[in-house]
Amino acid sequence: MGFSRKRVDKDGNVRYTATYRDLKGRIRSAGTFSSKKKADKAWQDKEAELRQGRVGDPSRGQMTLRKYAEDVWLPNHRIEPKTREKYTGYLDKHIFPELGPMKMADIFPEHIRQWITKLQAAGVSPWVIQSCKSSILNALFTTALNDQIIYIHPCRGVKIPTVPSTPRTIITPEQFDVLYQALGEPDHRLLVETDIETGLRWGELIELRVKDLDLATRMLTVSRKATEISPKFHPDGKRFLITRYPKDKEFRRLKLSKQITKKLQAHIDAHRLGPEDLLFARRVQARPPIRVQAVPDPAELGLTRPNAKGRQYQHGTISAYNAGPCRCDHCRAAYAQYRAERRAKGKDRPRTTIKVEDHDEHIPRNWFRRYVWHPALKAADLGITPRVHDLRHSHASWLLHGGADLQVVKDRLGHASIVTTQKYLHTLPEADDTAIDAFTKIRKRSKKKNKKPKKPLKTTS
Template sequence: MGFSRKRAAKNGKPRYTAYYTDLRGRELSAGTFATKKEADKAWQKEEAKAAEGHTGDPARKRQRFRRYVEEEWLPNHVMEATTREGYTYSIYAHIMDWFGPLRMIEIMPSDVRAWVKDQHDRGCSPAVIRLNKSILSGIFTTALNDQITVLHPCKGVKTPTVPKKPLRIVAPEEFDKLYVALSSDDARLLAETAIESGMRWGELTELRVKDIDLTTRIVTVSRTVVELNPKNHPQGKRFLVKQYPKDREFRRFKLSPHMTAKLKHHVESKKLGPEDLLFLHQEEAPALKTIPDQTTPLGLTDPNAAGRSYRHGTLSAYSAGKCRCHHCRGAYATYRAQRRRTGKDHPRNPRTWDTDGHIPRRWFRDHIWRPALKTSGLDFKVRMHDLRHAHASWLLAGGADLQVVKERLGHGSISTTEKYLHTLPDADDTALDALARTRSRTR
């Protein structure tokens, strides 16, 4: 039951504050008024709203965007760990500076449109603007459901068009060049498993021996691993294993006999147990640079400031002659490495990757994938995820059933699988042949 409480204002005149009880039993203020009659009407009105389920704390509606996001939305909104990490970055990089000082109830569609224009003027790509707007829209959808705002300011606000680019699929000949250029047998097996199975990176690097039936050649995808900043990990670690794949549904598919034979040989040669990771992070020690063969005279460096020249491939040429050719840099690097091996020059400990055995995505990209891509001579940048695209495209080009490919890849919709139809470079050959046959009739 609500009530009115009399109090004295600064000028000594009486004022009346209306109080009511919400659905949680909390005593809240409905405002302060000049007369008791007005105060009684105010608390009665709020209690009527409470009975209808339309009540809310007026103070919550006056809170600022920063407080709502930091104290209510981010801590209590249920989302994947990787999604939370990405959303947190985008909020503080693109959203908080603009909307943080504003009160939630005061933010209008015009404010969102002005923010979208500011994003565009600062050089953000249409894809980034669309992502940021979807995050902002999610915040206000929750705020609207919580009765903190009375309208959704993102509704009807348009963002720049994001063009749909055609998929560039790796052709079999191109994959063969990349496969040969990989630096180790383990890396080649990882890449071949990726293109033969179509698994995502997280599913592939969390694959364990127990997940493959080497007799029936059936692979069961039931987990995935994600890499996080330790501050976003529940236990402060780097890798988080989720007990379900991206589509939240287990899937099973069969591997080819030759792929299964390679994996079986890998398991036996590495002496892996059922719980062991199939592909384990094994960082190789960097090879020491050696002084190049100097059987052929290398000549002298250009004269330095003092007019002196030095023989290439010597310490003097590097330090006094300021020469930075391959030979001089190699000589100096070898000299420094030899001193560090003997404990001189206070060498720093070599950098190690924070991993529990899973392969860090960045390490694989920088130390394995990109060097192989450069060696292969391909004229476009192939990502590891592009092997999954190639798997789907190759299957469909070979005549595989669309529904089978969908289930094999774990797509949520058949339309996702359909985008891989006719994506290989020779996909239009049939159409061109038909066109040529038709035109030939008139000649």
């Protein structure tokens, strides 16, 4: 049992320290207060919190779902950092606003059904509702039930909205050739071609290093993946987390074609890559310094090119830099001088610069999608808008359509179940041609049987 300890400070003031024993019997302090009443309340509150943590104590269920999730479940739940980031976001956005203030013991299936109904009314997609209920809440309440915090599982028997299974987008070889030509940079072309020829996931692709490729045997080893996460979820506060195993948690090896191997070897030689270097990287170069020593009179520099609205501006002005938009040395110098003057007056906070040597060379997914993939799709005008991940789907579809063994394709892609691989059968547009031909054949036969014979012509004698 806790107690309040009287103490007198160096000024002669009487203070009271609230003390209590933790679950391991150690004496702890709950703070120092000016009155014994406040100190008694502090150690009593601490003992009440400890009772919530004892197995079999009904008061354990009195903690709120938010407190249990943030203080007990989430910190000790074994999940990948990227999954932890996703769970935290869904908890804050979709779960805590409705269920967070409720006590664990007071949550029943009816409350889960009401919560799902509100999410649907708010326009939340069935995929998000499925993740929140089936992945997060189901795991949270299962742990709470095993720890005897609750005695009924609120999620059991509660149905979620139907989650439709959308068809995969498959790029045909003809469409890929058009898309390949629309990619401007040779390195981007090689990355996309490697993806379609290997079927690697994005995290596996951007973590490929020279040492993973055996040029003699043309064998590629997939043993790591790079995951882009928020720095606050990274153990070292970085942007990319390197996991020493792929998604399926098993190393796999696959053979490359001769033509892609030659291209990769030429790429390695051209960039002078070492064994530990990334095959595909966003290599940052230091920005050349502004060479203009003095900003000339803007009236002497002429006008910028017409912008999207057909307007022109004087070179060497802020308007030319912002609205032009012109990035010549004169306009950059004018903008740099403007920002320097504002910082000197304390109006702007200087932005932290990224040092080249500290920059992570892994290619961010969103950066590649925005500046490489989407412009290429727009230029190619395929009539479809595939994702980068659809290159993996297309790889599997091409192999199976070309007659590759189902088990070989499963091992090559790293699927946990062959059922997943079977879903890629008959996904190319021409896969159903045999069915259409068979149907047309039977349909024509029916028309021939029902066709009335022609009457013989009458002859006159």
